[in-house]
Amino acid sequence: MHVDSAEATRRQNPAPPKEDKINQNLPKTPTRREARREMATPAAKQRGLRVVVVGDPGTGKSSLIVALAANQYPVTPPRVVPPTRLPVDLFPERIPITVVDTSSSEGRTAELITECQAADAVVLTYACDSPETLDRLSSFWLPKLRSCQVKVPVIVAGCKLDLKDEQQGDLAQAVEPIMQSFGEIETCIECSALRQIQVGEVFFYAQKAVIYPTAPLFDQNIEALTSRCISALKRIFILSDHDMDGALSDAELNEFQIRCFDTPLQPAEIVGVKKAVKEKMPEGVNVNGLTLTGFLYLHALFMEKGQVQTTWTVLRNFNYDNDLKVRADPIPKIAPDQTLELTNEAVDFLRGIFKMFDMDNDGALLPAELEGLFSTAPENPWSSNPYKDCAENNVLGDLSLEGFLSKWALMTLLDPANSFSNLKYVCYPGDFSSAFTITRKRRVDRQKQKTQRNVIQCYVFGPRGAGKTALLQSFLGRQHSDTPTARSERFAANVVELCDDTRKKLVLREIPEVDISSLLSKKESLAPCDVAAFVYDSSDELSWQKAKEMLVQVATHGENTGYSVPCLIVACKDDLARSPLALQESIRVSQDMGMETPIPISVKLDGLNYIFCRIVHAAQKPHLSIPETEAGKARRRYNRLLNRSLMVVSVGVVAVVGIAACRIYAARKNTSS
Incomplete structure (x- = not known):
């Protein structure tokens, strides 16, 4: 979540607001243009984004859209602006955006709901000079969107900033209770269509909320990374820790930076990064380099400073989608009477993983050890049926090696896509063909x-x-x-x-x-x-x-x-x-x-x-x-009888044809004589 204060500069050409630097010694985050190739989701690039503007009558919805599209204030704004396609180069992402205006009249409620349900983001407006319209956000509009199952990010836009009374107070103070109650609100921002103040930012934040959603990564209530985000970043850390010493060395940090941002880190910058982390989180750095604790600390700082796109760039470079799941390789199509089985290579890998997490070397995984094994996955895939109690445990109830491999075999049999995804989550290095073999029909x-x-x-x-x-x-x-x-x-x-x-x-x-x-x-x-x-x-x-x-x-x-x-x-x-x-x-x-x-x-x-x-x-x-069955036997007898009949008929036909051929041959011979 991000709150922009009412203070803003006048802009003739709207551009995304500049982001604060966390610390000059922290890793360089690329400019938006430099990192663009990985930041935008493929779906957004292909079909563009649809942003729907809703709010009470007279709050400035239509004027906001026209001011952005035409770069000037409409003297006589229309009641409802037709769907408007913004110029593709308006923002650095170069993703097409269609802005849809709506009417708040009672007769068009069904149309408004339909538009919101088809939206990628919703801009919810109120008038800065009308406090009752701000109150209506929490008393009517946000509950209405929830009841209609509109599950997209919401940008709250206070229009008519030029008419705001200076005694009304700070925006953050006014909207904080609303944002606490409605986690779907990504940003609150005040703007003025008349004076062209922060008009572009409203839709930039709407676009940003779709491309770089905050909710999957950061829990605003506890101000910490979500468990799924931690799992994903932990897996990325392990994959980047090539020598498996529990820390990212200078060379590994540089390789990670180049992979994600196409930008190397200078030696002095690496020293600065580690120094900055160690000051705030001593256990974040050891003699070998940046530890997992320090790695997670850096990304938590990015979240707190609003640099959500930096973490998303990292995640998408490691093939994560917006649900923080690794995009699965396509599963080859197989016949209904074929199945998939783990290869010896995959089984050997799983044996190694089992041994690694069997901390007490007793040949079985305690519940905590199993949770640790799947700590790099979105969740433990065996926490519910049909996998929960499907395999053998030892006398103490812990999961044996045979039980562990049996569960993987069952998951591969029932859901090979899920099996492969979880292999990737536990850092299996191979591709699909190295992990699975297709059985014969x-x-x-x-x-x-x-x-x-x-x-x-x-x-x-x-x-x-x-x-x-x-x-x-x-x-x-x-x-x-x-x-x-x-x-x-x-x-x-x-x-x-x-x-x-x-x-x-x-x-x-x-x-x-x-x-x-x-x-x-x-x-x-x-x-x-x-x-x-x-x-x-x-x-x-x-x-x-x-x-x-x-x-x-x-x-x-x-x-x-x-x-x-x-x-x-x-x-x-x-x-x-x-x-x-x-x-x-x-x-x-x-x-x-x-x-x-x-x-x-x-x-x-x-x-x-x-x-x-x-x-x-x-x-x-x-x-x-x-x-x-008796029916099957009868069918078999019938088929045998039918085959015999056809054989007899075939023999008869051959005989008749043979006799006819002999007669024709004899007749031709007599004629020639």
Whole structure:
């Protein structure tokens, strides 16, 4: 936020106001023209900015626009000025600006709201000679903009400065309570269209608020950098600290300055920078150079002095957008039955990061250590579902290395763009192609009768109470509580060690009973699935009947869409008395549908690893264990019959054609004789 006092000089050619120098010994910030190539956002360059002017009638909206566009005061200003395109060279950014005037009459309220919702910034006017119009900002206009979901920066402009009574007091004192209550206000400025005082500055600040927004970087309430800004700057510091000694040396500082501003620092300037920081923040400099504390201190000073564009120049040079997120590389388009997996290079990097943040070397990350690992990201991506409790912890509840890598594997499977963004946030040095590999299509795997995937995804179906959640919890080495849980989708990711000493990542995805219809309503819903497990309570005949219905639904969907998957039947709660009818029926159905016989398990007994091995083995042989419904069998018989009929017809046609050809040949021979 920035407040300009009522004192201003007369300008014939509006130009942006000069900025105060923080300290002559601090790093040189480039002039706006020097740093322009990186400061303006690409979107702003392409489409320009739309600034909408609103306020009470008679506050000077139309006169303000005409005075800027025509560089003179309108003797008879129009009631509403048509949309006005400002000259592109009016400000150094050379970004097109369209200024839209509005009417405050009741009959045009809907039009005003529509214009504000389409704006990049709003200029909200009041009349300096009319204190009640200033009061209306907080009592009507700003609440109105909020209620209409207008989420853009607001510039408060006090018009008719030439008519202001000298006894009215200082602008900052008058608007400070309003600015405290409405954080969307970026700047308050007084101007005069009649005398051409600070007219250009009004729209310069509107443009600046869009291109260099303050709110993402600086919290005005506590007067400190935002947590997201700190995370971004910390990552930039780490990337610039090439020798990883925790400080930016003179050479590293100079390289950073050239990258961001195309301007080297002279040795005396570097000494001056470090001296100025050390005076105010002793821990900001050590024997190796400028520390992270000093680096953050410099940017906090930039914010306090209104030099927001300096920090934005740094952020955009490191590819950050206005939400302080790294602009993601485009994700290659893949088929529905393909997935992405981390490469060995990316996994090795993650192992190194894990070891670096495992401060006590106990092979697990404490919550604080995990937060430290993601301290260079906008937020911890695993703080909520589906990642929060999806992986194995050690006996103390801390995240093990296998759990850490399993979470990355799951995030890559479900959201590769987010996975890559977070790799970049934790300072992965490579590009997308070095981090991920695209798996072969599952249809090709079926043809070749094997899969090359290292991450197997298993959909777990079953009625409520059958034991799905208990199975997932057991996979993570946890005891399942008997307390009913919410009916929501869950994931469990872990490593499965096979008999041949190979290791595969297995992801179990629990499908709630109530979600099956919604899942199967989409044609490609089974495309990412490598194997499906159908769980039922072996002591409950009704549980088996529901599981069978689900199996038929999934098998039918696979036959109709071409995304059939290997399926297994899992008879849970084997420690209880089995239902003879459920046992007989499940065996019969598995035989009829061409599947393996049901696998009995009990989560209360040890030795469950074999069920997870069976799941992985089924996925590794994608041409087997695919259930076939009666409709599918009938369709196959029909196709065989049709193919035989076509073969017979083809043979008959060939025979007829051959006989005809022989007759024609014989006739020609007789004629020639």
